[in-house]
Amino acid sequence: xxxxxxxxxxxxxxxxxxxxxxxxxxxxxxxxxxxxxxxxxxxxxxxxxxxxxxxxxxxxxxxxxxxxxxxxxxxxxxxxxxxxxxxxxxxxxxxxxxxxxxxxxxxxxxxxxxxxxxxxxxxxxxxxxxxxxxxxxxxxxxxxxxxxxxxxxxxxxxxxxxxxxxxxxxxxxxxxxxxxxxxxxxxxxxxxxxxxxxxxxxxxxxxxxxxxxxxxxxxxxxxxxxxxxxxxxxxxxxxxxxxxxxxxxx
Amino acid sequence: xxxxxxxxxxxxxxxxxxxxxxxxxxxxxxxxxxxxxxxxxxxxxxxxxxxxxxxxxxxxxxxxxxxxxxxxxxxxxxxxxxxxxxxxxxxxxxxxxxxxxxxxxxxxxxxxxxxxxxxxxxxxxxxxxxxxxxxxxxxxxxxxxxxxxxxxxxxxxxxxxxxxxxxxxxxxxxxxxxxxxxxxxxxxxxxxxxxxxxxxxxxxxxxxxxxxxxxxxxxxxxxxxxxxxxxxxxxxxxxxxxxxxxxxxxxxxxxxxxxxxxxxxxxxxxxxxxxxxxxxxxxxxxxxxxxxxxxxxxxxxxxxxxxxxxxxxxxxxxxxxxxxxxxxxxxxxxxxxxxxxxxxxxxxxxxxxxxxxxxxxxxxxxxxxxxxxxxxxxxxxxxxxxxxxxxxxxxxxxxxxxxxxxxxxxxxxxxxxxxxxxxxxxxxxxxxxxxxxxxxxxxxxxxxxxxxxxxxxxxxxxxxxxxxxxxxxxxxxxxxxxxxxxxxxxxxxxxxxxxxxxxxxxxxxxxxxxxxxxxxxxxxxxxxxxxxxxxxxxxxxxxxxxxxxxxxxxxxxxxxxx
Numbered sequence: 001x002x003x004x005x006x007x008x009x010x011x012x013x014x015x016x017x018x019x020x021x022x023x024x025x026x027x028x029x030x031x032x033x034x035x036x037x038x039x040x041x042x043x044x045x046x047x048x049x050x051x052x053x054x055x056x057x058x059x060x061x062x063x064x065x066x067x068x069x070x071x072x073x074x075x076x077x078x079x080x081x082x083x084x085x086x087x088x089x090x091x092x093x094x095x096x097x098x099x100x101x102x103x104x105x106x107x108x109x110x111x112x113x114x115x116x117x118x119x120x121x122x123x124x125x126x127x128x129x130x131x132x133x134x135x136x137x138x139x140x141x142x143x144x145x146x147x148x149x150x151x152x153x154x155x156x157x158x159x160x161x162x163x164x165x166x167x168x169x170x171x172x173x174x175x176x177x178x179x180x181x182x183x184x185x186x187x188x189x190x191x192x193x194x195x196x197x198x199x200x201x202x203x204x205x206x207x208x209x210x211x212x213x214x215x216x217x218x219x220x221x222x223x224x225x226x227x228x229x230x231x232x233x234x235x236x237x238x239x240x241x242x243x244x245x246x247x248x249x250x
Numbered sequence: 251x252x253x254x255x256x257x258x259x260x261x262x263x264x265x266x267x268x269x270x271x272x273x274x275x276x277x278x279x280x281x282x283x284x285x286x287x288x289x290x291x292x293x294x295x296x297x298x299x300x301x302x303x304x305x306x307x308x309x310x311x312x313x314x315x316x317x318x319x320x321x322x323x324x325x326x327x328x329x330x331x332x333x334x335x336x337x338x339x340x341x342x343x344x345x346x347x348x349x350x351x352x353x354x355x356x357x358x359x360x361x362x363x364x365x366x367x368x369x370x371x372x373x374x375x376x377x378x379x380x381x382x383x384x385x386x387x388x389x390x391x392x393x394x395x396x397x398x399x400x401x402x403x404x405x406x407x408x409x410x411x412x413x414x415x416x417x418x419x420x421x422x423x424x425x426x427x428x429x430x431x432x433x434x435x436x437x438x439x440x441x442x443x444x445x446x447x448x449x450x451x452x453x454x455x456x457x458x459x460x461x462x463x464x465x466x467x468x469x470x471x472x473x474x475x476x477x478x479x480x481x482x483x484x485x486x487x488x489x490x491x492x493x494x495x496x497x498x499x500x501x502x503x504x505x506x507x508x509x510x511x512x513x514x515x516x517x518x519x520x521x522x523x524x525x526x527x528x529x530x531x532x533x534x535x536x537x538x539x540x541x542x543x544x545x546x547x548x549x550x551x552x553x554x555x556x557x558x559x560x561x562x563x564x565x566x567x568x569x570x571x572x573x574x575x576x577x578x579x580x581x582x583x584x585x586x587x588x589x590x591x592x593x594x595x596x597x598x599x600x601x602x603x604x605x606x607x608x609x610x611x612x613x614x615x616x617x618x619x620x621x622x623x624x625x626x627x628x629x630x631x632x633x634x635x636x637x638x639x640x641x642x643x644x645x646x647x648x649x650x651x652x653x654x655x656x657x658x659x660x661x662x663x664x665x666x667x668x669x670x671x672x673x674x675x676x677x678x679x680x681x682x683x684x685x686x687x688x689x690x691x692x693x694x695x696x697x698x699x700x701x702x703x704x705x706x707x708x709x710x711x712x713x714x715x716x717x718x719x720x721x722x723x724x725x726x727x728x729x730x731x732x733x734x735x736x737x738x739x740x741x742x743x744x745x746x747x748x749x750x751x752x753x754x755x756x757x758x759x760x761x762x763x764x765x766x767x768x769x770x771x772x773x774x775x776x777x778x779x780x781x782x783x784x785x786x787x788x789x790x791x792x793x794x795x796x797x798x799x800x801x802x803x804x805x806x807x808x809x810x811x812x
Contacts, residue, residue: 052531080351097260
């Protein structure tokens with residue numbers, strides 16, 4: 001569903017993304033992990049069609065992002081890490097505008113909007129200005145917009161930031177349901193528990209390169225196999241002895 | 251995907267509608283203030299142009315010629331203004347706007363995105379020009395008793411005239427963003443715009459328009475206007491717009507110039523779109539790159555501040571404010587324009603030929619000294635609204651750093667006050683002393699002017715600092731917008747009232763003193779008492795303005811968390 005081949009992004013002499021290959025199959029939740037500055041967000045933005053790659057190819061649902069950007073984007077739902085929302089619009093107006101961008105027909109739109117707001121527990125806020133929303137509500141509204149047009153693939157950058165435990169639970173449930181319906185989900189996250197709990201496959205990126213890929217069990221094996229949790233596995237794979245250094249500094 | 255490009259402008263329309271529907275406290279007052287000032291300015295322009303056109307009509311052919319030339323020059327001035335305005339606006343609408351991240355992630359065809367952003371650029375770059383042009387053209391039409399097709403021509407000519415420079419400006423921006431990183435391009439554009447404005451100010455002054463008012467040089471008037479003509483003028487859209495409207499004014503249709511204007515507007519828009527089709531995504535992509543910024547470390551400044559006898563937190567605030575100001579091109583570069591305006595201001599005093607009326611020159615010089623005091627204070631207010639009023643807002647989203655630190659709000663605001671006061675005081679005193687010297691005002695007036703502007707500087711900077719704290723806009727996109735906010739306009743209104751009252755309070759005692767001195771008479775005791783009272787009232791007003799504003803500002807900052 002999402003196919004990334006030999007993706008490269010160079011800023012001056014700095015290679016932010018270096019020959020990244022990714023394949024997210026329909027119904028798969030693919031975790032994209034890496035330390036800060038590893039190139040996750042740059043790669044995610046290129047896949048979402050927001051940045052031009054230096055080289056490489058992205059195909060979404062059979063459509064090449066460079067040659068058929070509109071068709072590729074029409075199949076994709078994107079949830080950015082710092083989403084932009086029109087603060088002076090109501091939740092309903094934002095979703096109607098979003099529906100227009102994705103060419104949804106007016107017929108049945110009101111029902112679809114009501115349905116998606118209900119799903120993300122925002123129904124009673126439909127007529128309220130977005131500026132009055134909490135961070136978590138805004139995050140859920142962005143997800144409403146991303147799922148409104150029934151995308152075949154979803155690209156998410158840090159989905160759990162700012163969500164309370166109930167909101168996080170809700171998002172996890174929805175992602176699982178979407179995945180069960182065949183939606184491919186590429187999810188960049190720092191919350192390793194979420195990745196461990198939800199992802200079928202995890203790719204770890206460091207210095208712009210994919211350094212490890214596999215299921216949680218496969219990554220455990222790659223890191224030596226003695227750890228149950230993903231955090232020590234991640235730290236071992238990314239060379240992170242930073243915790244000890246922080247401890248010493250404090 | 252079936253929606254046409256105006257659909258992409260719907261959030262703007264809906265936002266305005268929602269804002270109007272859900273009024274907040276003070277919104278009506280704000281709208282009244284802005285609307286009132288706008289209407290007043292439009293009315294003033296209308297009346298002036300109507301009177302001027304009416305006068306010109308009395309001069310038969312010469313009047314007609316001057317009207318035609320005037321229209322052409324009016325459009326020429328706005329043509330260059332629009333081109334620069336479009337370059338700066340296009341950078342924001344096409345490359346730096348936050349909502350682009352939402353729109354570009356959606357399957358929006360490039361052409362629709364171009365047309366919607368182009369329409370937005372036209373609106374943002376030209377609203378000021380159109381606000382000025384509409385009353386002008388309306389006044390010309392009514393004064394000339396123009397037929398109805400003239401008004402239709404105005405409606406059709408203006409969009410075509412505006413589209414040409416905006417298309418050129420957008421194309422230049424596209425080129426710049428593809429060559430330089432966007433943030434560097436913004437600095438370059440800001441500097442270019444300011445140098446352009448500076449040259450315009452100096453050029454207009456160098457034309458010596460005062461010659462038009464001199465009776466002795468009447469025969470030169472046509473020569474003066476003839477020098478404004480040049481061989482390239484007929485090739486510019488401003489000339490076509492002027493000719494189209496001039497013909498319509500007389501009930502004719504100038505198909506050649508109207509056609510040239512319309513087809514050029516269409517062609518330039520299409521060419522810009524083709525350019526954007528080809529290079530926009532690459533440019534936008536480049537604009538997202540956070541390149542390592544080049545900046546000056548300002549070590550001598552740091553060393554100088556560390557030697558100041560101030561508390562460590564005051565030194566820290568001062569160093570931070572100065573560094574932020576000096577590293578932001580959009581901030582310090584405006585000082586260049588200020589310098590040009592100051593030079594023109596002083597030059598005006600130098601060329602002021604009061605000796606032509608010898609028996610009046612003494613009186614006029616002293617009257618001018620007061621006009622000068624008022625003018626310097628107005629300049630001071632304008633500088634304060636641009637640089638001091640936004641001082642608190644300039645903290646932006648980083649204000650939490652101040653609020654969570656153990657600095658008292660009063661210490662924070664006083665630091666802003668002193669940082670603003672010193673340069674403004676220097677400017678105000680320099681202007682007053684130099685211009686009074688060039689004018690040759692009486693020594694007593696020089697002294698009064700110097701002391702008065704000193705006290706008024708404290709009051710006006712205090713007013714700007716205090717009101718800036720009372721009406722902060724931490725969520726601004728660009729710090730220059732803060733001066734044009736409701737608080738900024740309210741400050742200007744209060745500052746003008748303050749200056750008028752101050753000058754009024756000082757003018758009477760000074761003129762009484764000069765009158766008695768001229769006649770070598772002693773001033774009666776009751777007069778002296780009244781004069782002292784006036785002086786004390788002026789001082790009291792300044793002290794009250796200064797202290798009340800600062801106190802209110804501190805209170806407003808302390809209440810921010812409530």
